[in-house]
Amino acid sequence: MMRDQATFEPTKSRVTQPKFWGALPARWNSDVDDTLVCCHVRQETHDVKSFFFKAPDERAFVFEPGQFITLELDIDGEPVNRCYTISSAPTRPHTISITVKRVPGGKVSNWLHDNVVAGARVRVLGPSGEFTCARHPARKFLFLSAGSGITPLMSMSRAHHELGDDADIVFVHSARTPDDIIFARELDLIASNHANFRTAFVCERVGARTNWPGITGFLSLPLLKLIAPDYLDREVFTCGPAPYMQAVRNLLDEGGFDRKHYHEESFSFETIAEVASQLTTAHVADAIAADSQFVETSDFAPAPADTTYMVAFAKSRREIECGSGEHVLDAAKKAGVRLPSSCTQGMCGTCKVKLVSGEVAMKHAGGIRQREIDQGMVLLCCSKPLSDLVVDK
Template identity: 40%
Template sequence: TRSYSVSSPPTRPLDLQITVKRVKGGLVSNWLHDNLRPGHDIEIEGPVGRFNFDDLPSEKPLFLSGGSGITPVMSMLRALTDRASGHDIRFIHCARTANDIAFRSELEALAARFSNVDVSFICTQEGSAWQGPMGRIDGPMLLRLAPDLHQRTSYVCGPEPFMQTVRACVAEIGIAPSQYHEESFGGAVGNSMPPQSAAAGPTCVRFARSGVEHLCAPGETLLDAARNSGLYIPTACQQGICGTCRTVKLSGDVVIDDLGGLSLQEKAAGYVLACCSRPQGTVCLDL
């Protein structure tokens, strides 16, 4: 299975779209490009995560994306322009070359049609077809393209190296955490937590509804325990960001190293993220 962002807006409920870039060596992306045809049936799960404008509204949004990370912010922009909203919108997209700019024609058309929409593109590699901003995004460039950045709420998505650069930029500029929301594509997966977070003694995960008990190897996450027990927990980012793998902990303690994938209310209700939670002793999950 693979997770893809919905690129169509919620204002078009009968038009569900994903945008898939062919990736060299990618099993699913290449299969979709080579085999999927009109009339085929695909089994999908419902959308998850909170990286959307309805849950995180702002009157002055800055949509900042890199590469394939344009898909979720494109959905947000389409929703706002479908509603002809009066939001003061800045949209900045970073790509390798001009030929790699996804949705370029549509974005330019939206900027021409709506006076409250400002669109900028940045290319990291030179090309005869490109006369716009060049180079990798940094603090000064970001402030040139969005001089009122401190007044805006930023919605950022892209591959992990791009995200690391943007995080460093906003930290240097001094953007408040409440004005920054992100979703990362293609970051590290699996056991990314530090070894010292593993329990010192034996650990065990009990799956209440399944009647399964799993004795964990050192360093195993709840997600590892489920998979090694033949149980399915849906996942996406596997970094503690998206919230896809959230599950209810009925008892026991875990060390959790999430990156904002759970709200305070969800944590209070007993939810944990299976991808980045390690059991301490015996833990029982509602699974």
């Protein structure tokens, strides 16, 4: 029996295909559209989640692997800014992700874990940051991370993997237990696809996995020499809690590593606060004194309180007024100038910018190094103007 010919005619799909199935969309710009929509949440470990975001108009994200974004949140009626490293790779430009560990007592991390679901909207600033392998090309890399400090190095690893760039990378990650290793399966997959990508996991203790075949204990110079005998020839990128990064610097110095090939990223302020809360004042003082590059206080005397100066932002072409007794970041926020910031206490380094001209009185708490100050960098959150300023922002 013959059927009606119309039965065999193709019909239009009732499903609207995503706009990004085709040409790459225009670039997302947080200065123009600062709101992103959460499109997926993935549980990575028992206390770590990855949050994936897309732009409402399907714009593409352009960034360098290792950079961060700043979330502008409203938590219980209080505006809170917090920086998180991008964990996704720029090779997948239609979405952007952050990976967040739930910190006990952490205001922002707990709020994100409890409230952000698919469909939630958040205001975002960035991307920003200079901690990226894209600016330091090398034949061989050594990635050293601890805890959720794995995120920027994961972005770099994903980028190399997805570009088919079989770079010589040794990735050493430290965690409390094997169950706390973030991205363990994906790192194993990358290693299986690329002969020159090698991983080593160092766990403080075995936890619930009595059959853990990996390394237990802490990273040390003898252990590093076993994992990467040629570490002196590698470009090193490190991210993790402050005590971990201090330990890494110490062991590399002991091994004679050239610090010109060393790069590190400060942890999120929330994690810094968590670590600091577990230390005594004496411990903190000893840690700062042991590393003079983190200590700097301006010798300039502040100008009279009634002096008003002009602050020009070179890239955005904005100008604001700032009193001599006011921090530049506070004045910028009052004037509606959106700038990356997080701790507002001179600790995290998020608001670090180049001062093109002018002078400031800056009193920070370790968020900037002396060599950066010598290069003209300042932290806007703890800088008060001593003259008219031009900022490279």
